[in-house]
Amino acid sequence: MRRLPPLPALLAFEATARLGSVTAAASELRRTHSSVSKQIRQLSDDVGGHLFEKNGNGLKLTARGQELSRLLTPLLNDLHMVSHALRTEAEDRAILIGLSTTLAVRWLSQRLPRFYAQHPGIEVRIVTNRLMRAPDSEIDILLSYDRLRDSFRYEDYLPLGDALYGPVCAPGYLVKRDDHHWFAPVRLFQKGAAHTWEAWQRLSGTQLASDRLVEHMHHFLALDAAATGKGVALAEERLVRADIASGRLVAPLGFARVADGFRAAVMPRAYARPAITPLLNWLAIEANRDDIAGI
Template identity: 40%
Template sequence: MRTLPPLSLLRAFEATARTGSVTRAAEELHRTHGAVSRQLKLLQEDVGAALFDKEGTGLKLNRHGEDLHALVGGVFEQLEHGYARLRAQVRGSGLHVACSATFAMRWLVPNLEDFYRTRSDIRIRLSMTSAREIRTEGADLVIAWDLSSYAEADRARAIPLAPVAFGPVCRPGYQRKAKAGTRITHDFTSSAWTHWEQQTGRHIGTGGQIALPHTHLCIEAALSGLGVALVEKRLVRRELDEGRLVAPWGFVPLPFTLMALPAAGRTLPVELDEFVAWLRGRLESQDAKPLAGVRG
């Protein structure tokens, strides 16, 4: 008989130890803050010692916690890689790509026809998620422009694809009242507004705020005239070209880069390098085309 605590307790501990936050661990595990806190309490009772010390508003592993994390982290990595290999064998060959639902719907899927025009033999399987942490999807390649929650080793081997530029967009006519209007923010990238204001010296949407969990919801809110949303230019190109949105203050580069992160610790499909090269070329060719509805 195995004398191990429930796997759910170890998952809660590993996520909290890795992120340094019960809140971020709860987001990753799709649990409430209270549920994760209770799991940590049960685990510490089972161990017979505290595993964390408070550090500011976050948590820091103590000596017992570091010992357990060294053990659990390695086991989870092995389990994750082994399970990914099994899924790949069952599902057949191809390239598994994970990215945000908004990027998939608004850029990747509409552009895949160009990729398949020359490589129709490569099977692309997509995992779409709005969560920042998508390692558990077992993807061969993760596409994202915010890898701040990833380990330093992951960030170091990520492949830059293209610079990103954000700008406030709204429905035509709304810009006249936008300065004192409503600001539409993304729950997980609210810092983008801070970066944009620092870059431009402008303050837009000082009359209130709407926070939404998905970028495509922020765009839909702007289309409905609910306020001004700060979004990456590629995600609203169609609406700008069609005149359904305008970008009166233009787009400015922010300190992010669209990155491609290959999976670590396992053999990757031979098609990965070709797909990454296509991504870079396609993004570069589209960036050369001017956007409609934009002022500097």
């Protein structure tokens, strides 16, 4: 088994030898002066002799220190270059997709095993927007389905498929029609998105009234509340396909269509990345599948 000096001590020695002082080495390494001095003493003990000696107000390498420095600095430079290349390779393989938590949990994450089976060399990392949009600088692709909530802020985008919207509720929940419109006791919505009900009514040409509007922090919480009989929630069909198939939810008024409403936008930083094209092609195929992932 190799008996090697401790890496922190080697780094402290190399920086001190290269920069000419413990103070400069401590600043570069973001350590305290005493910590660097202690590590150099430990390294000296480990290799059996002093590595520095006093030279006026400064330090100079001993013969033993010169020998170690000649070997160590190129070795650390090579290690830095190899590790940088490996990190860059790993980052090039990983694609960061920004999307809502609901879309991530109810659609994308369930389908990713199919992508990995076809493209084992590409990693997809999910960046959920939560209540704030992820900055463009932190993602490679933005995936979006919600054409009711607000306008899509990217003029250059890839349409993945149509988006379909409709009210969903638990089986047996009261949704009835009178002479003028449909009625449900409670309509549910995500925080900040009450206006999506008006947008859906304009899209579908159907009026749905209620006694109360109830807000939920996230869309998936509104959908879960609908499934437990607490009201009617708006949903894009892909997000509730499995629940409808299992009988957990029903769509009493069907779904209204927005052509090319399911979209992907590629951020400028990702234009040249070779993994983008196979991922976009796969997303377009998945967006138009009518199956339920995992079944």
